[in-house]
Amino acid sequence: MNASEPSHYDLETDVLVVGYGCAGAAAAFEAASAGAEVLVLDKAGGPGGASALSGGEIYLGGGTPIQRACGFDDSPEQMAAFLRAALGPGADEQKIALYSAHSVDHFHWLVERGVPFKPSLWDSPTWVPPTDDGLMWLGENSWPFAELAAPAPRGHRPTAQDFGGKLLMDVLVSAAESAGVTAQYDTAVTDLIAAENGSAVGVRARRYGQELTVRARRGIILTTGGFVDNDQMLAAHAPRLLGHTKVSAGTDDGSGIRMAQAIGAAVRHMSTGQVGVSLVPGFAARGLVVNGRGQRFVTEDTYPGRIGQAALFRQDMDIWVILDEQAYEEVPEPQRWGVQPTHVAETPDELGALLGLPAGALEATLARYNEFAAGGTDPDFHKSSRWLRPLTPPLAAIDIKAGVRPPGQTTARRGTGASVFTLGGLHTTVDGEVLHLDGTPIPGLYAAGRASAGLHGEGYISGTSLGDGTYFGRRAGAAATATDRLSVPIIGTGH
Known part of the structure; x- marks a missing residue:
């Protein structure tokens, strides 16, 4: 919408934040704490978004008090080295370096806002620990990362049993409100308002069927989330993510990305996505994960989202988890998430036939695995010796399409076995400035969280959404507040 169109503005504020997930709350808090008048608009009936539905993990390191209390030495350099490898081709090295260098400070910022962390470690592969432990592994001790x-x-996990996203958002929203942030809900922003010089000066929105404009x-600051709920955008940019369970609050429709594109914004990595695979990590680590040809294709004790990406992008979700009775029984019932074997047989060949695998394939895979596991090695995929043990008949297979039942x-969750969300988004600087297609910042426009491309390339690690969103949300809030446009007239509006 051109700034010459509206005859007046219904609302005015210094900084406008669109979307009230973790990035929006962090941005709003920083802007308000710097003395700006801050208004948040969200299309939902309240704050939280996908952040409130998440496990709550925040990727932090470099030597936080929780790490030290649990006996681990860490440095920003080691954290950055892991993230560069784990976040895959195209990862933003400048953002990774900055985030890693400031990670301990960001931990203290979260604690000062009221986010609690317990100084204890959950030491087994899992999606979400069934405890309130404050620290967990996310693939750092698996191959190839342990060598890099x-x-x-x-x-780092807020002190909550199971999923901690709601606790995190309750704390961040309370902090924003205490800083003076105001919010309007059930308000869907539909257009950016751009001045003749190309700068973003306001928005048009709809609330209860009525149109309003905000200067x-x-x-x-756009913190509207990704685009997994928009099948048209998925078909155009990330077709491999179509047809799977969507990890969202139902509002990740790409609206912020599309509005910014309409005034010339550039995007990055729009084909990338995270894949939560419907397997129990404790079962995978103790057994085998094989494809439709009966072959292993990934190290089973790695971060489970890495298994998910390999399963979707390289195996089209045609995968099985193979285990024996001991492997199944070693995972306590509450940690099984309702998963039970779908096929059982006395021999590998019989099990392979039940699964429709090529004759002899599973038998050959298992024989090779057992031979090396007996000696405590895995030359093919370098699984940790902690999880290596020959599997003995009878054997069972788990069909990932049968789904898992998360706590609560x-x-x-049944379907294809994949639960997905998008990683690509607006191209931004480390201060959240949205870049034009020509590489220059669009004046007045910022983005953070999943509306931006963030740290990620093709890879993903849990906690890098909440960590990336809160940290770069803070930077966007500070940068927007520092912008001095208070005296700039908006042509054609009378202001």
Whole structure:
């Protein structure tokens, strides 16, 4: 929308934040704490977004008090080395370096806002620990990462049983409100308002069927999330993510990305996505994960999202978890998430036939694995000796399409075995400035969280959404507040 169109503005504020997840809350807090008048608009009926539904893990390291209390030495350099490798081709090295260097400070910022962390470690592969332990491994001690950076657990969890995203958001929203932030809900922003010089000066929105316009005197920060809920955008940019369970609050429709693109914003990595695979990490680590040809294709004790990406992008979700009775029984019942074997047989060949695998394939895979596991080695995928043990018949297989039942849910998540969200988004600087296609910042426009491309390349690690979102949300809030556009007239509006 051109700034010459509206005859007046219904609302005015210094900094306008669109979206009230973790990035929006962090941005709003920083802007308000710097003395700006801050308004947050969210299309939902309250704050939280996908952040409130998450496990709550925040990727932090470099020597936090929780790491030290659990006996781990870490440095920003080792953290950055791991993230560069784990976040894959195209990862933003400048953002990774900055985030790693400031990670301990960001931990203290979260604690000062009221986020609690317990100084204890959950030491087994899992999606979300069934305890309130404050630290967990996220693949740092698995191959190949243990050879690229000194292993240290960096998954920091708010003190909550199971999923901690709601606790995190309750704390961040309370902090923002205490700083003077105001919010309007059930308000869907539909357009950016751009001045003749190309700068973003306001938005048009709809609330209860009524149109309203809002002027932002200093800056607009888009924290509207990704685009997994928009099948048209998925078809155009990330077709491999179509047809799977969506990890979102139902509002990740790409609206912020599209609005910014309409005034010339550049995007990055739009084809990338995270894949939560419907397997229990404790079962995978103790057994085998094989494809439709009966072959292993990934180290089973790694970060489970890495298994998920390999399963979708390289195996089209045609995978099975193979284990024996001991492997199944070693995982306590509450940690099984309702998963039970779907096929059982007395021999590998019989099990392979039940699964429709090529004759002899599973038998050959298992024989090779057992031979090396008996000696405590895994030359093919370098699984840790902690999890290596020959599997003995009878054997079982788990069909990932049968789904899992996360804590607090009464039915299993069934489908393709994949639960996905997008990683690509607006191209931003380390201060959240949205870049134009020509590489220059669009004046007055900022973005953070999943609306931006963030740290990520093709890879993903749990906690890098909440960590990236809160940290770079803070930087966007500070940068927008520092912008001095208070005296700039908006042509054609009478202001």
